[in-house]
Amino acid sequence: MGNTLETRNLTKYFGGLTAVDHVDLEVPEGGIISVIGPNGAGKTTVFNCLTGFYEPDEGDILFKGQSLLGLSPDRITSMGIARTYQNIRLFPAMTALENILVGMDPHLRSGPSEAIFSWLPHGPNTRRASIIEFGAFLPLILFIVAFITNNFETAYSPDILGGNSLFVVGAAILMIIGYWIFGVINLVRWLRVSNDSRRFIKALAIFIACILYPPLLYVVATRLLSGAKGEAVTSKEEEKEALQEAQNLLDFVGLQGMGDQLAHNIVYGAQRRLEIARALASKPDLLLLDEPTAGMNPHESADMMRFIRRLRDELGTTILLIEHDMRVVMGISENIHVLDFGTKIAEGSPEEIQNNPRVVEAYLGRGAASGLGESVAGAGA
């Protein structure tokens, strides 16, 4: 199995402070990997670099073989990385369901036009088709350009376009006619394919409405056609599906029936779960959990541990977590990376880490290292 995530020489400075110093991480696909270290070791900074909040000063981050450097957080999320936060950061005044729906955003496609015209299916998927659709609006732009330049010519400026504006207008008219013809063809094809009982009335209405600007007919008819063929959905259908999916996710994290509660009214433990549900909503390949058991009692932590393992086993999500609770770390991780003052001081299986003198030293100080190694090991058992 390859590595889902790899960092090479990841380095981040804050002024004169080296928060993260040449750190190499490897997160194999389907693994549960922990990053531990004392307070201020740079763990959360690593997370912030991975998710695009900070730009690393040196080094590279590879996610499924692609570099993440210079990408914005939203791009990184849509590539398949999701995260939770150390201090829970839900959208407090939104309901639990809405929080999850926001998390689904990268997988939804409805833009403003589909939202306003709820009967209009989504636009084309491919780049080529999008360019063709955009071309339908080109004549309008050309007209405006020709109009403005013409008026400038006569009133103020020296010849900008010369006699060319006639050429521009001619080209625009040809385009309009072309688009309109294809629009009519697609409208007829839609009439044949569709099983809508009022399709003839609708077609007539659309035809008349598009007289003002004929190329629009092409856009509308083509979208209706792809909708009738099942290649595209309307925003209404999409929202319905998304809502169902969000409901399922809510059930999955064990928050049945809490969908309509405002996020900040939900109890602490449930907020943690909701945050994970929101992260899962973007269907990530890699989930970054920042201290998922912070502030929980041993019983709740144990629950959370089981839950994290379930995430990996049932959804196949690779998990990278920061954690302070040694019982959780040792119980769940397959591999542990230890950071101290920004540098990686150890890496290995839980047993190896427990017996590593440098780790014990980092946690308990130099003097205590020799005598107290067992107690850390004991906490892990």
Added chain:
Amino acid sequence: MMNDTIRSGIRAGIVFGVVVIFLVLIGFTVTASEIIGEFLNIETELRAGNVGGLLIFMGLLGLGVGAYAAKGTGGSVAKSLASGLVGGIVTGLLVGAFAYLLGMLDAADVDMRKYFAQLSSQNISLLLYGQEILLGALINFLLFTVTGFLGGLLYYVFAQLPWLKRASTWTKARRSRVTQSTFVQTIRGNPNAAFITNGILFLVLFSIPFLFGNYWNYTFGTVGIYVLMGLGLNIVVGFAGLLDLGYVAFFAIGAYTMGLLTAPDPLGIQLNFWIAMLMAIGMAGLTGVLLGIPVLRMRGDYLAIVTLGFGEIIRVLARSDMLSSFTGGPQGVRDIAGPSILGQPFISERDFLFMIIFAILILIFITTRLQHSRVGRAWGAMREDETVAQAQGISTLKSKLLAFAIGAAFAGLGGALFAARNQYTGPEDHSLMVSINVLCLVIVGGMGSIPGVIAGAFVLKGLPEALRQLELYRLLAFGALLVVMMIWRPEGIWPAPRRRMELHEEDEAHQPDAL
């Protein structure tokens, strides 16, 4: 215990005393007395103001002192009366002393108008009710003492007596019984209900222009244009949480696009109204995007300041001599064309009101659809926590630009209709005050709420038109209204249900059956 009562009375007395003195200093008492006198047909006019009107006005303030003082104690009848009396006495002392002082100064021929423009001899003699100095001051003192006492009594009667409490719970129960009755439930469940209620609403809306004369149609039109702008700013501020203080810029661009494209001067293009309107909307939307690009990284206060500057830049550019051959300069653009339908000119106040109502309905439709879509959700997430929203995969770049563009396009439509209706637009139509007005109406109405925008526009633009005499004190009333709203009803007149839930969580928790 007695201490509390007196302290509450003194506090109320000082607050109201200062307010009354302030109102006298700005001359509000004179205007108020005239309005009340005119309204009640009291014929006791002096050279300035109306004695009877002033008595009533001061008496009402006195009742306020008493009630406010009694509210502070929240106790028995004796406490209410005592604190009301104390409050009245304190206010009376303050105002009486102030009146006496003014009277003496005036008698000594000191011209106070150098310091306060409203303190003319006539106004001072009104404050003394046209009497001798000492007698006038005494009247002030006695008036406040008596009305303060009465105010305490009234407060007790209305707020403390058990029968009223019972009545209020009874109305609540009744209201919930009505909303939960089978009749109302059936109507709500009926699929045709929305259709019918909307139909009635449309009929009422479109009959408004027929019911009123030109003046009121014009006033409603102004309110309507502010509703258009409020709907746009509501998207930017209420939904997306981007504080825009230069919103007038887009209004100006809409108005100027309409003006320059249809007027004979200075460009002489004289385009058709409808095409010009579309171009005005497009142009404003485009400017929204252009402004949006540089300010994308800014948040909160910084954004507010940049947009504030942008609003001023547009106005200054429109006014500058350098561009006067292009924008008409300080004189503005005249003879802007009105619309026509099938060759029929469509330019009376009534026609414009029709158009504005129609535009409002379309914009409300668009806003609601956007609000409950993926786009609206992304805006909401951005407003709550921009960083996290971006980390959840929302392109804040696109969302912000979209909010700016749509908000600007709405304002552009408002500007285009405004310019065409007045057949004129100039730099002075697009001052900073317009931005502030629109922002205020969104806040006062309730951020993120569409009915709130309409309510806010009526309160902030409609009421001042109805109370023309108070024109002078409009800004004062604005400030006072904002302060009062922020203290007692921070969620606005007609808030979005979500915001009400946020801000009045405790109330809801205490009375779970109130819903």
